[in-house]
Amino acid sequence: MLYLKKYFTEGLIQFTILLSLIGVRVDVDTYLSNQLPPLREIILGPSSAYTQTQFHNLRNTLDGYGIHPKSVDLDHFFAIRQLLNQVHSLDHLRVPSTELSAWLVHRDPETVVSATSQSGPSIALDNGGSLEDVNNPEASAMRGAGSASESTYSLSGEDSLGAVAPENSQEQADREDNDDLSKEDIDLIDILWRQDIDLGAGREVFNYSNRQKDGEADKPNEEHEEASVREDWRNGINLQEGQSLTVVDGETGESIPEQLSSLGAQTSMSLQECLRLLEATFPFGEESEFQATDAAPQLSGSTEDVPSTSQRLPLPDSLPQSDVPLDLEQQWQDIMAIMELQDMDVNNTAENSTLNSQNNTGPNTTESGTVANFGLSRSSLINQDVSLHQASLPSCSQDLPSLFNPELDPSAGQRPALLRLASSNSSNINSTFGATNLTGLFLPPLLNSTSNLTSTPVLPDPFTSLLEESMLDEISLLDLAMEEGFSQAQASQLEHELDSDSGLSLDSGHSPVSPSNSETSCSSAASTSSTSATFSEEGAVGYSTDSEAATAEAEEGAVGGYQPEYSKLCRMSYQDPSHFHGLPQMDSINHNHTYNLPLASSSYPEHSQLLGSCSKKGRDKQLQQTKLQPPRDFIDKQSSRDERRARAMKIPFSNDKIVNLPVEEFNELLSKHHLSEAQLSLIRDIRRRGKNKMAAQNCRKRKLDTIINLEKGVQDLRRDKARLLKEKVEYLRCIRQMKQKVESLSQEVLSQLRDEEGRPYPASEYSLQYGTDGSVLIMPRSMAAEEGRKPDKKQKDKKK
DNA sequence: GGTTGCTGTCATCTG
DNA sequence: GGCAGATGACAGCAA
Known part of the structure; x- marks a missing residue:
């Protein structure tokens, strides 16, 4: 039974994710409304939101469905809401943490990972030997220790090229190879693969025949098929001969196949191409790295084919990083500055930055120059064509922060889990963007724009720093920075710190004036809940409370008087009641938006003050007590000190008059009565304290207003900053394009110019x-x- | 029993 | 200088 329940639940979640990926928004909230109180309950009660006077409580908002702040269900609710947010976020591609969490939810057995050969290069890099033994023990036995990585890459490439392709023959072959795959798994894989196709990922991306051939390529007697396989694969990714993936070495004239055979042709073709892609993606200063890996192949599992790739690329040695005019540090500062804008609409463009986030590992390679970092990018690229399903396969146990922070973790590039997760991410990219042209996906814009390296050699462009590429490729840099150096937890922490950078020491978690901050961080940044909006929600609670109080007062016959709770009403004065126009229950509420109106004198001033000085609950108790106790005792007990003193001193007029009368009338009143010095002193004290009390309430109200205005100002400034940074990025992008255009035109002009001796001017x-x-x-x-x-x-x- | 928020009060400053 | 208002600080109370 438990198994069935678990299976059913997981199936529902998977189905929801699938629908989200397709684009169908699944509003699970409606289904969960059976468990959580609906919105109307907040209005009609009896939720705590209606009766709770602690309306300032952060969690006691409309979004919280009126769960009592101390309810044990609250954590459950927040957990559900977090999961729902993640599920919802799947349909608009929020990267990367959301997907990662989702994959973690779907943990498949380890046996599936190993048996389905879908582990990707991540596993291969880590313990490729074991995998190799699992999948192809014969091949591993035939190969030496030095070729172990080759075999693992062969396995990886095989996987990356579509281990989930649905062709019947191949599927059957997969079933033969992967007996551990259940029918449901295969169906799910099939659905996911079809989604990839529907989303634009061409079938050639997966290149099923290649995969099949790659699988066969492990057999030593079929090495001759590699050439055709490689060709098919290259065609599949729409790379042209002569581009960055050119086969013939420009300097030595060596052809790649010859090198491959010399290096051990059992290497998978897909891997070769992936490595070429990788090299094409990171053209700057990577030759040395590749050569370094060639010299020290133990550092990487893919070093066998490195020399060919490194020699192949006629890559712009004319792009020295020293020519980068823009300060890298400044660029990163800009990125970090944008990170501060998490509560803004940057998330709207976060999806677009996914690809760039991948490419933005470029600076890591150029700056650190370590093979480990490079391995990360490489593996990510190798997995660009991995289907969506792959992300759900592994049982990832690695720490997420290190995943998105390869720089912080020196060994990050060598972590298999890290690579695998990167592949999950990239697969989403591939499917979502529907890109069949892998060059368009993998290569940075610079290489895209000048991809035909043989025809138009790239000349130095001062605006072609890798960092700038990463900045200019997409507008949304928030996720970029998130991937580069910040985990979600770190980002949320940063956000929390930024929330309080107004210098007001606002505790967003507890302060009644800044619940929106926590609300924003608690939900998603996409929820642009402004302070006012949140206050409106909060005000809904406050209104109900006070309206109830007003009703109680009306029923009790308390008219006007000293209203100790009117500060709450006054706090609502800056709340927009229009938010409740659709709520008939709210229409009947007479809101008191006046903070400091002269209080009408009561015909029973003492009683009104008495009632007003107590809380609502206290008044209920008082009403009950009035039935049991003599009024005089009750009044004495509940009166304020001044009231008691006034009664004791037999002051002939009410404290209300004492406090609220104008000075002239007050003096006139005093002159009319013959009062002793003690009485006059008490009256003056009462007046002073009453005035001061109202002044304090006004002061607090102003303080709140000031804080709210400052918060709004900070938000506006952040928004402006984000907008300006976006504009800056756009301008830089335009400048870069113009520079490139100018450069190409200059080359064209130079190619047509001749010196006095008729020799051309070399553009270099x-x-x-x-x-x-x-x-x-x-x-x-x-x-x-x-x-x-x-x-x-x-x-x-x-x-x- | 400790925490938190609200409220009242006092002292002080300012206009 | 007195007065009213503003404001920081503190204490009491209730949740």
């Missing part, structure tokens, strides 16, 4: 310099660079 040595007067000069690049540095020196001298 000469550049066009544009004068302010419209003149164009042909200048050697060395000279141009020197001239470009001179103004900087001058500026520095000026600064000195």
